[in-house]
Amino acid sequence: MNKVPNNKAWWLVLPVFLLVAFSAVVPMMTVVNYSVQDIFDQSSRYFVGADWYRQVLQDPRLHDSLLRQFIYSACVLLIEIPLGIAVALTMPTKGRWSSLCLIVMAIPLLIPWNVVGTIWQIFGRADIGLLGASLNQLGINYNYAANTMDAWVTVLVMDVWHWTSLVALLCYSGLRAIPDVYYQAARIDRASAWAVFRHIQLPKMKNVLLIAVMLRFMDSFMIYTEPFVLTGGGPGNATTFLSQTLTQMAVGQFDLGPAAAFSLVYFLIILLVSWLFYTAMTHADKQ
Amino acid sequence: MDWMAWTLPTTIFFASIGLLLLGMTLYELRRPCVERRGFLPIATSRGDRLFIGLLVSAYLHLLVIGLSDWNLWVASLLSLAWLLVVMRWG
Numbered sequence: 173m174n175k176v177p178n179n180k181a182w183w184l185v186l187p188v189f190l191l192v193a194f195s196a197v198v199p200m201m202t203v204v205n206y207s208v209q210d211i212f213d214q215s216s217r218y219f220v221g222a223d224w225y226r227q228v229l230q231d232p233r234l235h236d237s238l239l240r241q242f243i244y245s246a247c248v249l250l251i252e253i254p255l256g257i258a259v260a261l262t263m264p265t266k267g268r269w270s271s272l273c274l275i276v277m278a279i280p281l282l283i284p285w286n287v288v289g290t291i292w293q294i295f296g297r298a299d300i301g302l303l304g305a306s307l308n309q310l311g312i313n314y315n316y317a318a319n320t321m322d323a324w325v326t327v328l329v330m331d332v333w334h335w336t337s338l339v340a341l342l343c344y345s346g347l348r349a350i351p352d353v354y355y356q357a358a359r360i361d362r363a364s365a366w367a368v369f370r371h372i373q374l375p376k377m378k379n380v381l382l383i384a385v386m387l388r389f390m391d392s393f394m395i396y397t398e399p400f401v402l403t404g405g406g407p408g409n410a411t412t413f414l415s416q417t418l419t420q421m422a423v424g425q426f427d428l429g430p431a432a433a434f435s436l437v438y439f440l441i442i443l444l445v446s447w448l449f450y451t452a453m454t455h456a457d458k459q
Numbered sequence: 460m461d462w463m464a465w466t467l468p469t470t471i472f473f474a475s476i477g478l479l480l481l482g483m484t485l486y487e488l489r490r491p492c493v494e495r496r497g498f499l500p501i502a503t504s505r506g507d508r509l510f511i512g513l514l515v516s517a518y519l520h521l522l523v524i525g526l527s528d529w530n531l532w533v534a535s536l537l538s539l540a541w542l543l544v545v546m547r548w549g
Contacts, residue, residue, distance in 0.1 A: 179488065201469075202464065204469055204472075204473075205463055205464045205466060208466060208469060217464060219466050219468070222524050225524045229525030437521065440517055440518065440521070444514060447514065
């Protein structure tokens with residue numbers, strides 16, 4: 173079938189193009205301009221070429237927080253994706269219980285980031301928090317403000333609590349979209365539960381899973397508020413992730429040039445990963 | 460436009476990206492492209508190849524800045540060569 177290309181339809185994209193230009197492209201051009209200059213104030217700024225890039229690319233503080241960020245995002249994906257699938261598989265499919273489950277699952281998603289941080293900050297406190305005090309009563313020495321491992325576990329568990337629902341709800345919608353004939357065919361073939369999962373449910377969930385992975389990767393890669401409220405990046409720098417390092421640099425020290433150079437490196441990482449996911453997704457559709 | 464803190468090199472950079480996009484649009488209108496498979500592992504359109512070319516060029520610049528003492532023009536020349544190769548055979 174030959175489609176007739178009608179390029180006039182592109183004019184309909186113009187409003188969103190203008191909006192994105194105003195809210196994203198022009199600010200980003202400004203960041204690029206900042207990244208090659210040493211700026212003192214509006215009137216005195218000096219061109220420094222690639223110096224800021226050289227400085228941030230060789231800065232051990234940034235290497236450390238980049239490494240922490242990758243480990244954090246990898247942990248988030250490794251926990252939340254399988255857990256989300258498992259939750260979606262066990263959720264009831266119809267009736268009153270399914271509606272109740274959907275509502276309960278959606279609650280963590282509705283809570284603002286800083287409130288999530290505050291909830292967990294109090295929940296985990298060793299003196300008054302339910303979780304912290306209980307653990308300490310059980311003889312487990314738990315203190316997220318002093319122990320690196322405890323801080324990491326708390327930040328991860330908080331993220332899992334906050335966002336696994338999203339993965340589960342996406343997978344649930346993917347599962348509901350599978351026609352019953354597939355299951356009937358599987359029953360005729362006497363397929364095991366594992367075979368049904370491996371050859372029917374997982375392939376049919378592939379697209380929603382890719383969206384889930386992409387959303388969770390991007391969100392966890394730019395996480396700021398929750399660890400900032402919960403641990404403040406500590407103990408030491410143990411839970412200082414990329415965006416917090418960037419904020420310290422840009423707002424705390426007012427080093428606009430290095431911060432701009434660093435945000436562009438950050439942007440390029442996100443761009444590459446998102447493009448890889450997008451390509452994987454669109455090419456999976458074509459096959 | 461003063462608040463955007465423009466410099467001559469960044470102006471040239473963005474102007475060339477803009478011209479590149481404009482040129483690609485006009486070329487596409489004149490001769491619509493067909494997706495094809497080159498040495499890249501996926502079938503790509505002309506715009507895909509430009510994007511891949513530019514993204515790899517950006518990383519190439521970062522590599523040269525971060526890991527070597529080479530002049531930045533080396534990275535730019537390599538990028539230009541890569542861009543031509545990927546547009547033609549990618």
